[in-house]
Amino acid sequence: MxxxxxxxxxxxxxxxELDFAATAAQKRSDSLPERNLLIKLSARITRSRAELAAAQAEQKQIEKEEEALGASVAELNSAIEAADVERYSGKRIDRDEASEHDTEQAKRRGEKAAIEEKEMELLESMEAAEDKAAKIDAEIKEIHAEGVSVQSGVRAVEAEVAAELEEIAKKRMALATGLxxxxxxxxxxxxxxxxxxxxxxxxxxxxxxxxxxxxxxxxxxxxxxxxxxxxxxxxxxxxxxxxxx
Ligand SMILES: [Zn+2]
Structure with missing residues (x-):
């Protein structure tokens, strides 16, 4: 019968009906707008990291230039000091030699002043590069924090959906056994x-x-x-x- x-x-x-509910639950998780946001945040972090690396490279380059200028100033200082020691050592020199000494020393002091001016400019660029790097670094931390928060929201929905799917699967199995x-x-x-x-x-x-x-x-x-x-x-x-x- x-x-x-x-x-x-x-x-x-x-x-x-259960299968439709499962599809809808999965879609709710898959189509979360936060997933797109995470991709965007990740791209922004990648871009900011590249900018940070560039700013840090710029800082290093300025440091190198600054060191070279510092070495030139030290060299000029030694030369000025040595020339003065020589000039005032008590050795008799004529007027031409004295005048030549003064001209040379003035030239060295002029060079030194020019280099020191350049050093000041470099220090300003250095500060600017440091500020830039610090700003980018702060941005990265901010984006990262936002990413962590968005990610945890996505995980929460995923967990909800997983529990829902498990419940649906149980009911489905019970019904399917009778068919x-x-x-x-x-x-x-x-x-x-x-x-x-x-x-x-x-x-x-x-x-x-x-x-x-x-x-x-x-x-x-x-x-x-x-x-x-x-x-x-x-x-x-x-x-x-x-x-x-
Ligand atoms: Zn039909």
Missing amino acids: PLPISSSLSSLLEIQ PGEIMAAYDRVRAQKGKAGRGVTSLSEGSCGACSIKLPSLEFTRMRDEPADALIQCPQCRRLLIRE
Whole structure:
């Protein structure tokens, strides 16, 4: 004796509701706008890190130039001091030599002053480069903190969805156990097909397919109606499994 319809295949419609709920839950997680935001933040961090590296390289370059200038000043100081020691050592020199000494010393002092001026400019550039690097560094930390916060929001939704999916899977398994394997296989096959919108089963009501709305020829309908309750019946047009009402 065939099983009453309500206790056999109609649970397939409940399974389908669960499958829709699972798809919706997964979509809720997959389409979180925060995921795009995370990608953008990650790109911004990459860009800022490159800017920071450039600012730090600039700082190093200025330091190197500053060192070279410092060495030149030290050299000039030594030369000035040595010339003065020589000049005032008590050695007698004539007016021309004295004048030459003064000219040379003035030239050295002039060079030194020019270099020191350059050093001042470099110090200003150095400060600017340091400020720039510090600002970028602070930006990176800010972006990172935002990323961590957004990430934790995404993880929370993922955990919620995972729990929901687990619950759905349990219910689905309980319902599927009561159905013939071939029915479940046919349902899964049809709903996975292109253009089926995940709908593998529908009701057959008043001779029409609940999904594609085709009106079945009355001969076909009569044949279907008389099949055993757990028989696999499919819409001749869209191939969806049909549950008789
Ligand atoms: Zn159909």
